[in-house]
Amino acid sequence: MSLDLPAPRRVLVTGAAGLVGRVVTRAFADRGTAVTALVLADPGDLAEAGADRVAVGDAADPDLVREALADADAVVHLAALPTPVHGTALEVFGGNTRATFNVLEEAGNRGIRRAVIASSLSILGLPWARQSLHPAYVPVDEDAPLQIEDPYGLSKQADEATAEMMARRHGMDVVALRFPFISNDERAADRLPLAADDPAIGAPELWTYLDVRDAAQATWLAVTVPLHGYHKVFAAAPDTFVPYPTADLLAVYHPDAEVRAPMPGRTAPLDLRAAQRLLGFRARHLLGVEPLPWQH
Secondary structure, three states: OOOOOOOOOEEEEEOOOOHHHHHHHHHHHHOOOEEEEEEOOOOOOHHHHOOOEEEEOOOOOHHHHHHHOOOOOEEEEOOOOOOOOOOOHHHHHHHHHHHHHHHHHHHHHOOOOEEEEEEEHHHHOOOOOOOOOOOOEEOEOOOOOOOOOOHHHHHHHHHHHHHHHHHHHHOOEEEEEEEOEEEOHHHHHHHHHHHHHOHHHHHHHOOOEEEHHHHHHHHHHHHHOOOOOEEEEEOOOOEOOOOOOHHHHHHHHOOOOEEOOOOOOOEOOEOOHHHHHHHOOOOOOOOOOOOOHHHO
16 A cells, blocks of 8 residues: 555544453554553553553443543554353353444444454354365355354454444545464464464364465554445465465365465465455564474
8 A cells, every 4th residue: 555544543442451452552652543441350561561541441331432432533452351151151242242242333323434453263163163165166255155053253253344334434545454373482482382283273263364464564554544334354474383384274174165366385274365455454573483303
């Protein structure tokens, strides 16, 4: 993209104390945007992350969000229960969807015209399914059929529908970023050895990942790149987090998926062209997983 919108003067970041939220807060602050952090509980160190205002409470509270939106001209909504095991089914679905509706509705009522929400690869239905599910085709794109049978994936489907409605309702430009497994040094050290020993662990996620710094960059672009209306995009690294050829993994773990394009080496079985085309986004922080010796 050659032209960017003026950087927002102030952004409201919900879920600012989380893994992605902290890095997003720092990324905006470092670029000169003031950040209001909305968190369920104040960890006490968000000023160090770059927030100059902190609002404490539930993102589903209209009064709290209305107050937190003061002076903001953009919203990044990250607050959510991040898996279906972080609460009861009703708490996960109801809490996540209520918060998303409230944040976008209050932002729209205030005249804010740019918002980003964190969606998830889990919207496909594969990661938290009680049975083994498989994509209809690979590389998976944003039009792939959904097979949701868990409350978290369903909450993301509802969140995306809410975002699309809010774009029409308020004339708001909204981007839903479909994140895969978010990686940092600690999480990679935990996940990579397990997945290398047993690739089945990563099969529901299609062995995909995104470094948290790249998640922050995708978020920045989603706020500042010119676009109109509602958009959903997969934001992921172009490679996988396991040391095996993608074609071999698919043949073993997703054998019935239609293969629509070559995926040489450790290519991630996601179609990332929408994020590149719409946002100019390409992940830069790759895990650098080495192929096993017998693959050289």
